[in-house]
Amino acid sequence: MIITHLQEDGTAERWSTDDLSAIEAADIEKAMGDVxxxxxEMRLQAQDATALRAVVWAFRRRTEPDLDFATFDIPGWRRRIRARLERAEIDEALNNVMREALAKSEDSTIDVLTPHLRKLAEDPDDVDAALDDLGKGHLTRRHRDSGD
Structure with missing residues (x-):
């Protein structure tokens, strides 16, 4: 997941949760009460304030090792911080749904999931690319918009 934090000066910091070490991930779990x-990950997708704050805290501790989670804050967090899915996460979600859809010979499950993935994707075009890669190009937004 990509976490973006808009600084007060307008610049943006971006981190990928894939870049966290196992120790950093464990520290986040512990800071959040052993979640x-x-x-x-589910709470990040839901834009949960504590999960977002915990990930930023873990990355900030790389340069500020004594930073305390209990007092670490992000004023104006709703407008300044967000989590978005990366292409690999979109691929994983669609692959899981694809297996289920193939078992039922239907695309309706994918139809339900794709708007959610587009909303959470760092790059919404990654959803169409992932659908193309799965052989489901007929479900892409551009295919539907063209009326084919």
């Missing part, structure tokens, strides 16, 4: 990483 397993999968739960943290």
């Amino acid at each position: 397993p990483w999968r739960g943290i």
Whole structure:
């Protein structure tokens, strides 16, 4: 997941949760009350303030090792910080849904998931690219918009 933090001066810091070390991920889990990483990912997708703050805190500790989570704050967090899906996460979600859809011979499950993925994607075009890669190009936004 990509975490973007808009600084007060207008510049943006961006981090990928894929760049966290195992120790940093464990520190985030512990800081959040022993929430397993999968739960943290779900909370990041939901734009949960504590999960977002915890990830930024972990990256900031690389340069400020004594930074305390209990007092670390991000004023105006709703407008300044967000989490978005990376292409690999989109691929994983669509692959999981694709297996389920193939078992049922239907595309409706993918139809339900794609708007959600586009909303959370760092680059919404990655969703169409992932659908193309899965052989489901007929479900892409551009295909539907063209009326084919």
